[in-house]
Amino acid sequence: MHEGEGMPTGLRWRIELVEKMLHEKQWNDKELMNVVRGYVPSVFKYHRISRSPDHIKWFFSFKGEHIMRGSSYEWVKREIEIIGSEFSALPKLDNRAVIAVLEKHGWGIKEEARVIGCTGDKRIAWKYDGIKNRVAVEVELSSRPAIFKQCFKFLIGQGLAQIDLGVIMIHRHKIGMGPNFDSVDHDITRVFDAFPMLALIVHGF
Numbered sequence: 001m002h003e004g005e006g007m008p009t010g011l012r013w014r015i016e017l018v019e020k021m022l023h024e025k026q027w028n029d030k031e032l033m034n035v036v037r038g039y040v041p042s043v044f045k046y047h048r049i050s051r052s053p054d055h056i057k058w059f060f061s062f063k064g065e066h067i068m069r070g071s072s073y074e075w076v077k078r079e080i081e082i083i084g085s086e087f088s089a090l091p092k093l094d095n096r097a098v099i100a101v102l103e104k105h106g107w108g109i110k111e112e113a114r115v116i117g118c119t120g121d122k123r124i125a126w127k128y129d130g131i132k133n134r135v136a137v138e139v140e141l142s143s144r145p146a147i148f149k150q151c152f153k154f155l156i157g158q159g160l161a162q163i164d165l166g167v168i169m170i171h172r173h174k175i176g177m178g179p180n181f182d183s184v185d186h187d188i189t190r191v192f193d194a195f196p197m198l199a200l201i202v203h204g205f
Contacts, residue, residue, distance in 0.1 A: 057172055057181065059202040062193045067165050067199050076135055076201070080167055081103060084205025087139070087169070098139045102130035107137065115153050116162050126153055128163075137167040144179040145188070151191050155198055165199045172204030180204065 058077075060068065067073055086101050087093050103109050107130030115126040128136040136157055138150040147168060154166030171180045183205030188202055 013075075017051070048162060057204040059185075059188055061198050061200040062196060063199040064165060064201045068201065072133075073135070073165065074141065076165065076167065080137070080169065080201075080203050081205075084169060084203060087205050088149075093141065095141075096140075098129060102137065102139075104133075107132045115156055116160055117156070117161065128153065128157070131163065134162075134164045135167060136163045136165070137169060139169045140179055141171070142178045144183060147179060147184055151195070151198060154200060155195065158197075158199055165201065168200065168202045170202065170204055 024185075068077060083101055083105060087098070099109050107113075109130050113128045113131045113136070115128065129139050129178055130137045136154060138153070140146050140150060147170075150166070150168050154163065157163040157166070170184060171178060174180045174183070181202075184202065191198065192200070
């Protein structure tokens with residue numbers, strides 16, 4: 001087997017880039033690896049290490065995990081878990097119930113939740129389910145492909161400095177035909193691989 005063969009693409013790409021840059025300029029290799037890991041996909045870690053108990057209900061992109069380490073965002077994980085518990089306790093969870101729970105916890109659900117386009121055109125119809133302290137949340141109950149639309153909305157919001165972090169909430173276990181934590185596992189790691197700049201957390205409640 002050739003060196004690097006069978007290695008996850010994200011890891012191989014990162015190592016090759018670091019080696020190339022070290023060859024072209026005098027860098028400290030440890031510092032350089034820390035620099036490039038924010039831009040080169042880090043998805044390989046989800047396939048290389050066994051999940052901790054916490055990973056049973058959470059996926060973090062590299063940048064999302066980095067942001068969550070900041071003291072300004074310690075509240076996010078705790079509050080999302082509380083909201084998820086409330087969702088799970090409801091006899092019926094639909095869009096109206098989702099909005100009611102988010103509003104109860106102080107998430108903006110009206111004009112402030114609109115996805116801002118670079119032209120400022122108010123006809124843009126996209127909205128986050130909720131927004132709070134530069135964090136946007138989307139609750140997806142019915143469509144796996146819609147997960148990609150949510151990621152796209154977060155990319156826009158982060159690219160235009162409206163939000164710092166996006167959170168997608170889905171059922172942890174299979175209910176009907178909607179997305180659940182296991183069903184989006186493969187797809188969401190591909191998103192992390194393709195968009196390493198995306199700050200995203202996925203929570204299964």
